[in-house]
Amino acid sequence: MDKQFIEKIKKKLLEKKEEVLSSLKKEVDEEISDVESDSVIGDIVDEANNVYELQVLSRLSQKEQEKLEEINAALQRIEEGTYGKCVVCGQPIEEKRLLAIPEARKCIKCKAAEERMKIR
Numbered sequence: 001m002d003k004q005f006i007e008k009i010k011k012k013l014l015e016k017k018e019e020v021l022s023s024l025k026k027e028v029d030e031e032i033s034d035v036e037s038d039s040v041i042g043d044i045v046d047e048a049n050n051v052y053e054l055q056v057l058s059r060l061s062q063k064e065q066e067k068l069e070e071i072n073a074a075l076q077r078i079e080e081g082t083y084g085k086c087v088v089c090g091q092p093i094e095e096k097r098l099l100a101i102p103e104a105r106k107c108i109k110c111k112a113a114e115e116r117m118k119i120r
């Protein structure tokens with residue numbers, strides 16, 4: 001798969017990830033600033049960063065968490081060089097489909113087959 005296309009996809013994935021996280025970050029930020037307005041921060045900053053991440057992640061709905069996992073998995077596949085292959089049949093996923101849904105793991109045929117299974 002050509003490098004420029006991959007770069008484009010990668011950018012899209014990162015944007016999507018940011019999108020999922022940004023609204024939640026804002027929410028948590030507001031709460032944290034309420035709490036910390038009267039307290040000393042100092043040495044606990046490192047720790048606070050972890051707590052912060054956890055708080056953000058714990059706010060995600062099941063669906064958003066799944067989405068994030070899919071996005072991370074897609075980024076992982078880009079790193080491994082296996083991106084763009086259908087996990088079911090091993091055929092390359094249509095580029096048009098990847099542009100629309102960059103985290104897609106299945107080609108359109110396998111996805112359609114899966115949807116049909118769900119309905120039954």
Ligand SMILES: [Zn+2]
Pocket residue numbers: 086087088089090091106107108109110111
């Ligand atoms: Zn397939």
